Amino acid sequence: MKALVYTSEKTLEYRETPNPETVDNDVLIKVESVGLCGSDMHAFLGHDERRPAPLILGHEAAGTIVSGPDSGKRVTVNPLVTCGTCDNCKNGRGNICANRQIISMPPREGAFAEYISMPMQNLVEVPDNVSFDQAALCEPIACGWHAVRLAERVLTSSHENTSALAIGGGAIGLGAALSLKANGYQDVVIVEANEKRRNFITEKTDFKVVAPAGLTEDQCFDLIIDGVGIKPTREMACRVAKPGGVIAHIGLGDSQDGLDIRRMTLQEISFIGCYTYTHEHFCETAEAIFNGGLGSLDWVEFRNLNDGQSAFEDILAGNVCAPKIVLKP
Structure with missing residues (x-):
């Protein structure tokens, strides 16, 4: 072959x-x-x-x-x-x-x-x-679907009252945003550093897509899904997490630095490592694709x-x- x-x-x-x-x-x-x-x-x-x-x-x-x-x-x-x-x-x-x-x-x-x-x-x-x-x-989107399912174990806000941020406009970050939307979360923002990709996602989806600098000083989220996993994105996640919020970390960009442990402790911010998906969550993602729940x-x-x-x-x-x-x- x-x-x-x-x-x-x-x-x-x-x-x-x-x-x-x-x-x-x-x-x-x-x-x-x-x-x-x-x-x-x-x-x-x-x-x-x-x-x-x-x-x-x-x-x-x-x-x-x-x-x-x-x-x-x-x-x-x-x-x-x-x-x-x-x-x-x-x-x-x-x-x-x-x-x-x-x-x-x-x-x-x-x-x-x-x-x-x-x-x-x-x-x-x-x-x-x-x-x-x-x-x-199905495989890349299932990573975000799994992250949503893990975060739901500790989230205290209801779906309609949860503000969510997906870091990264690649398939992992976009897949996480689509998974959130498919599961009833409405307030979802994507942050993406590459201007060309921001414009592309904006044209192809109805998500709000912003540059890292587009997040205001006082803008915070109940749930952050980091689909990149490097020091700057972990720093961003810690900075914008609400007290009692959840950071679901998928990205494997690098393995060191970026977590503000003091703030996470004082504000009871949960950090969850998310590796791929369970077979159950893979099958749930597949079904969401098949029934159109994840869009075109x-x-x-x-x-x-x-x-x-x-x-x-x-x-x-x-x-x-x-x-x-x-x-x-």
Whole structure:
């Protein structure tokens, strides 16, 4: 099969590779659409020791099963493969299974390829009226959906009285804003530093989208979802959180600094680390996509998989307005 292979820092090669093997209850899936994630960019830049070259990246996939009795089914892929037997898995928290694997990290190759192999239980069937391009957005949006569900455990305000801020206008931040709206939260603002992307999201959605400087000194929120995860965004989250507010932290931009622990303690601000999603929340996100609850999802730019190198370079250069690039094998 053809695949886009990460071979060294800032280098991807579109080349022939062996077809993936199917073991146990795995099935072979023909990839139709696959999103380019920030974690793929981290690997491309050589910043992710979990993803050593050579490796096929990509984990936001949708396609068609081409092996076994379910051949022909259209599916979206939950890329997290868990043990199913540990306490976390038994309690519905497989996303923090100590033995979890994710495609695009060894030993599982990723979805920047014509085919991938996945366990059947990781697949959600996609109805005919939903495109593969929409279905591939289930994975990134599920991260925000999961963050909303975790925040709801400690939020004290009602949906209609909760003010929310999504930090970042990429697919994670926008997906979090869409998840909030789909769950009945009406007062939702997105903050995005890139002017081109701000304008793009404003044209494509009905969210209020502002620059970081557009937040006033006295503007505060009950719930902040940080889809970037770097020092300045954590500083912003701590600064604009209301007393008793909640910060749900998804982004993995860097790992140090930015939290105002004194203010968080004095104002009883909750901080929640949010890693990917549970399978339940992945399925809830898929259903929201299928029933139109997350909108038209038309904020995507498409590239051919063999054009992957330039897609990464364009994102790195800040030349991409869309929150998500979807690659087409």
